[in-house]
Amino acid sequence: MTFLQFALNNIKRNARSYAAYMLSSSFSVMIFFSFAMFIFHPDVEKGYMVQTAKSGMLVAEYIIFFFSFFFIFYSISTFLKMRNKEFGVLMIHGMSKRQLNSLIFTENVLIGLFSILVGIGVGLIFGKLFFMLSGYAMGLKSLSMYIPWTAMILTIAAFMIMFVIVSFMTVLFVKSSEVIGLLKGSQKPKPEPKASLKLSILSAMTIGAGYYMAAIATMRTVAIFMLPVAFIVIVGTYFLFSQLSVYLLKMLKKNTSFYYKRTNMITLSSLVYRMKDNARMFFGVTIVTTVAFCAVGTVVSFTGTKKIEVLNAFPFAFQLTEYEGSDQKQKFESDLDKENVTYNKVETETKILPVTGASKKQAGFIKESIYNKAAKAVGYKTVSLKKGESAWIQSSYEATLDKKLPKSISIENGQTFTLKKPIDKSVYTQNVSASYSNYVIPDSDYSRLTTNQTNSITGYIVKDWEQTDSINEEKYNKKGKVELISRAEVFHMVKQMYNIMLFVGLFIGVVFYLSSVSFLYFRLFSDLEGDRKFYDAVSKIGLTDKEIKKVSSFQIGLLFFVPFVVAAIHTSVAYTALQEFFQASILGPSMLVIGCFFGVHTLYFLIIRSRYLAQLRGLSTFPE
Structure with missing residues (x-):
């Protein structure tokens, strides 16, 4: 077996873990490639609206690329932590640190190359549909399909450079040269989570202050408040997950009548550790989801109010x-x-x-x-x-x-x-x-x-x-x-402009949202082995299959819906301030957008929960 074959086999063995990562990466590549196909299309005519569309797609290219970099970097670091035990076994069998780094680098580049090929392939397959949608959004005739060599070269070069840089950086995550440290992996004893009362109070105060400033903002002050409010709410959100949530759970544990009721002891004890361990992930997912909600919700809202705006600005036909x-x-x-x-x-x-x-x-x-x-x-x-x-x-x-x-x-x-x-x-x-x-x-x-x-x-x-x-x-x-x-002429021009914004904003929002739920997927399955051992242990003290499913479903539900709910609240407050700034009612349409996201999120949760319980059941020995 060659070294390359060994790396390919490792990817196949970890296909379950890498599936969501490769899907999200391929989707980002596909959107980037599709926008590039439009930008370099030979039939795209010159004109104000077309140039505006091209500029919007170019901005989207930068946003997708830079966000994809951080998404891939986080994802790879999570996977490597899951495989510490595997790396320890390889080093016991004689693999050097240099060979281990080469293996990690090769695997990452192969996965990146596969994601690029899939993304470009899917982009070519649905290219005609993309041109039809973009043409409709911009009031253009449907663009013909062509061989997008420039777009392909740009996409391959940009994402290959990204994957190579990330691959070089990820070898730093295997920090321990001690074999025993790798073998223990994530199973090393964890100290009891601690939470600061002062930081917990700071979290509540900063979020409350941010919400208050957003609520009192007027058309003239909302632009001044925007950055300070965003900053203090972000700070408050971080401490909400890392401090306040842990503090409240520990306080809840002191309520003995509640703590010793049914399976609450097992649920809360495990939840305290999960909240502390996942604080950064919760924080990141919340912020990314909030951005997705705001981007899509705002554009959809303004698209719905454009007729009212034109009627107010132009009283006569x-x-x-x-x-x-x-x-x-x-x-x-x-x-x-x-x-x-x-x-x-x-x-x-x-x-x-x-x-x-x-x-x-x-x-x-x-x-x-x-x-x-x-x-x-x-x-x-x-x-x-x-x-x-x-x-x-x-x-x-x-x-x-x-x-x-x-x-x-x-x-x-x-x-x-x-x-x-x-x-x-x-x-x-x-x-x-x-x-x-x-x-x-x-x-x-x-x-x-x-x-x-x-x-x-x-x-x-x-x-x-x-x-x-x-x-x-x-x-x-x-x-x-x-x-x-x-x-009418102004209205159709404004409508066309908003359609372009909606078209670009919708794809960016979907990329952000898909990445955020992928973070949740990665985290859930990275803890699968530890959960298996935990549920094996509690099943031996009498916990039934039904109770284990209930506890597990509750914890997965919190993992999925706590960041979503916090992001929805952040977004709702942001919308109240934006209504003042744009002098338009955007709260109703925006809530409809959040509702649609919630429906998709719930469906995704049910699918992942089913898969997780099946994997847990397959790996565990708890009784029927």
Whole structure:
């Protein structure tokens, strides 16, 4: 038998342990390769949306690659700890430390090569489906399949470098050169877990403080609070698993009436050790799962609220602004009639005059009665002004320019208007190219204004406005003369952008989630041999098969659902803060996402529990 054959046989013998690891690695390779196929596709046309999609996929490539590195590093270190006893036996039979390191390196590289080949193979098989989905998300025609040599070379090179680096680093995990130390492996006596009361209190305080800051965050403060809240919640989560959970379990053990009831003694005694041993794993899984929930939930939520956002930003289905006299209005309405578009319109005249005291040198003045007519037409609040008063129609980007609003504005060599509270929900969509801000003034004041520059704004109300995207803005726009804003065109562009975000975010979230449940799988089966000996021992003192299954199922359930529940709570708190920041209701759709994840997680738990109990039963000798 050659050294290479020996390494291959070792992988086959440990196939059960390596299965989830290779599956997760292959899935990461497949997603990386699929995104690379799109980025390097020869038929991908240039354009803003396509370039945005390519940029999003490129960012996803970096995220998947770096996350995969840490995932593989953690996974390999876990497997090596499981095999310490095996390594000790090999060294007894004459294997040197150098040969052992070569064996570990060879095995890791072989597993990495297998994962890369499987990932690329599956990516090629489902490549056409991926192109169909990406094309649908981006509003493109379905891309044709091609031989992605560049994507293949990039994927193979990136992940082979990763696996080689990890393979070099993992040999450090076999630290003990003493054969006896390897033979004992994880079966060395463990000291009783200890927990600090101070650190337990610190955990509760930091998480509570983080939740409180997230709850009181406003649209202006949420960006400031985001990093500090994330940091203190992460710190609190670590101590939650390493200190607070152990402390509470030890306190529970002191309750003799509960501790000595049925199988609670066995469950709690084992659970204290499990919580302490798995603290870092619980912490890592919780953080990774929280990131997955937030990524997918936020994108899905915004995808669901995009129509409301567009309706708020564009009250009219079409808004036609004429800066000079032209025939574009008649041409536009004629085209609407040709397209059988039924509409109602509201016409507004705007007088443009030079002003002082405002952010811009010119201002557009709108008659109060006309503005209120337009406001009623779209269901907005009307304004009520006294003589000499004015209300500024605030646009989203102008709000960032005027940090401190003036108390009044004055027309050069003319009247002064006292400014009331700005109209923050404007009837009119502010034209970005406009060199003036709009103000509403009383009818009596408006009639006294004289100017040579008068613009008009016509708003069109259309019932089935989503079907009017065939009317192109560019056809009517003439720089400096006419500007048309189409709600349908903006909506479809926004929809396309969110679909790209959803498409990329969903795959990243799935990679993160699959990795987190793989961590749980690794940890569970790494303890299988120790659990077998434990349940063999307790079966000899009278514990029945049914009771052993109950205790085992409870412990597996905690292993799977404690990080999930903590991550769900973290995510729910994060969503409440994000709602303030984005001024949109995202909690409902986000809870639906968590619910879907919970359903998948429960199914995964039932499958793994069944496999684990079967393995435990096959290895153990506890009675029927």
